[in-house]
Amino acid sequence: MSKKRPLILVTNDDGINAPGIRTLIEVMNTLGDVCVVAPDSPQSGMGHAITINDALYCNSIKVINGEPHTEHSCSGTPVDCVKIAVNEILKRKPDLCVSGINHGSNSSINVIYSGTMSAAVEAGTLGIPSIGFSLLDYSLEADFKPSKKFIKLITEQVLKNGLPKGVVLNVNIPKLDASEIKGIKVCRQANAHWEEKFDKRTNPLGRDYYWLTGEFVNEDKGEDTDEWALHNGFVSVVPVQFDLNAHHAMKELNTWDL
Template sequence: MSKPLILVSNDDGITSHGIRVLVEVMAEIGEVVVVAPDSPQSGMGHAITIGEPLRLYKTRLFKDLDVISYKCSGTPADCVKLAKHHVLKDRTPDLVVSGVNHGSNLAVSVLYSGTMSAAIEGAIEGFPAIGFSLSDFAQDADFSHTRDYIKHISQQVLEHGLGKGIALNVNFPPKQNEKIKGIKICRQANAHWEEEFDHRKDPYGRPYFWLAGNFVNNDKGEDSDVWAVDHNYVAVVPCQYDLTAHHAIARINEEWDF
């Protein structure tokens, strides 16, 4: 049987340590094609490039793995779109994977995440898709404890598939002395960022702002992604791009004067 075709992207850029780990694992499973940003695109959400041209260049970064790769000047979502319409052309990926992100994408962060936007773009295009993130922002983060789980989760998706329009948001705890306890299928936690802008001045006295803030978890449940990662589990949250608040439709129809 032919190997599954796997498209790999990310938001930290094609030279990041995390994508190297992901490509190495995917190369054990199937035929891999990489289309990833040429520079970091963290926090880009589901942005696409419409006001300027996109550049796409073939690279030799993964030649040692016999993997074809391209760097793209656009966003993670751009990368998946270009992969579908130009790089892969008439071929259909069996799986789209994104990451491994340097830093978690828990709770509301999924909306801002470039990592998850690549996965969700895959789901929009009708492909099974997974976004992988590690709760460690260091550029030299240790990903060794994620490899077996990345492979296992990916193989499960290839075997069982995902519902239409669904992508998995997978978050790993940082490397610890204690082994990971297992995998938990979770919901997105009720947590958010309390933001503030640090007001500074550049050497010429001109003002500028730097976004900062603290992550606040208001969720006391033991079935959330934040709880799972905090307790050394791999958190898996099925996500969808349909943002309709279905429960609000009836109330608005009944109570509002439309």
């Protein structure tokens, strides 16, 4: 008896027409039965936002080239896409959710702002093994080909071994040729931050407006971090948990006069 192919949900935050998700779909089609549910427009930086004050629309899209998967564009956020896929579109819970390939880094502190990773985290809260993939290249002309073999290898291992309960993977890939990537490292998230600035301007009607800018500052010198791995030619894999309890602080807070 042939083994049943896993059902794989594919989503992203750059939008259903982004080049990154096209590469991810291509790889996933070699590993299982694929259903794509992704935003109909770019949703970068949306974090774990959901749509509660507007209607959600989800349209089936005709797949070109006779590829064997189904696709749906959603008017909502990346998290909305996962929710509507699991609750309305798919006939059963998927065996895996993959999100990406994001155009740009989601390493270190960026993980908390990322729509790509929030989609993966949402699937994780539903008990679905999940992975977010990002390439350190913001260009729409980014070359995703070097990422393919690493994405396939990591995905195969998750399908084979599963993931610890409450954990999803945050995978970042350096902007290098495949021959230049030294391998894969399991890392911790670097302790870094953004020093934000706002570029204040005035429009022709005299109204002030702002553009958010900033500088990424990494003061973490550890050689076990995602930032170190990426700057030294490795793919970084960070296990992320969505349990936000600060367990180490509970003992101290229990000494307060509350």
